[in-house]
Amino acid sequence: MSTVTVVGYGAGNTASVQFALERLGASVEITDDPQVIAAAERLILPGVGAAAYAMQRLETLGLSAPIRAFGRPLLGVCLGQQLLFERSDEGGGVDLLGLIPGTVRKLEGGPALPVPHMGWTRLEGVKPDPLLGGVSDGDYAYFVHSFVCPVTDATLATADYGTAVPAVVRSGNRWGCQFHPERSAATGARILQNFLGLPL
Numbered sequence: 001m002s003t004v005t006v007v008g009y010g011a012g013n014t015a016s017v018q019f020a021l022e023r024l025g026a027s028v029e030i031t032d033d034p035q036v037i038a039a040a041e042r043l044i045l046p047g048v049g050a051a052a053y054a055m056q057r058l059e060t061l062g063l064s065a066p067i068r069a070f071g072r073p074l075l076g077v078c079l080g081q082q083l084l085f086e087r088s089d090e091g092g093g094v095d096l097l098g099l100i101p102g103t104v105r106k107l108e109g110g111p112a113l114p115v116p117h118m119g120w121t122r123l124e125g126v127k128p129d130p131l132l133g134g135v136s137d138g139d140y141a142y143f144v145h146s147f148v149c150p151v152t153d154a155t156l157a158t159a160d161y162g163t164a165v166p167a168v169v170r171s172g173n174r175w176g177c178q179f180h181p182e183r184s185a186a187t188g189a190r191i192l193q194n195f196l197g198l199p200l
Helices: 014-023 034-038 051-060 064-069 079-083 185-196
Strands: 003-007 027-031 043-045 074-077 085-088 100-106 117-122 140-145 155-160 164-171 174-177
Touching (some): 014 027, 027 034, 117 164
Parallel strands (some): 085 100
């Protein structure tokens, strides 16, 4: 049985992530203890809401350093993916965890593309990666976000929302999903199952 530690810092939908992982047979611990996080087997950083508030919570709880230093599989979900980057323009600008180069910017949208981007959108340009085994171009995932990460060499898959939205990213042992895998039906379950099987 895989053991997953979910960072519980008051800025994430931890319960739905926990239930999705438990349905796959994982043992899940939600914690804001820096020592527990540093020693975790696998780590998920969830997130909803504002980047500045999320970073303030991580700093206040002493969680930024152990997350930055974490050397085993780490998955950022929704805002959690954005927090992996260097900086966000949100709220006038805020420094993030700095694990992937680039700046998170406001999603532009358009006349038929309201912001936030909310709903089911196809994944495109899926590159081979252990996290995406069994996931194909055209598979749907469920998105809710108003800011967007930059397209970089770390991008493994995108979604089209008037611009290319990096839907899945990776840098070393750190992965991110801009969408909510815990709400993305079979596609999300497959990604979480793959995460549970990543080598330590």
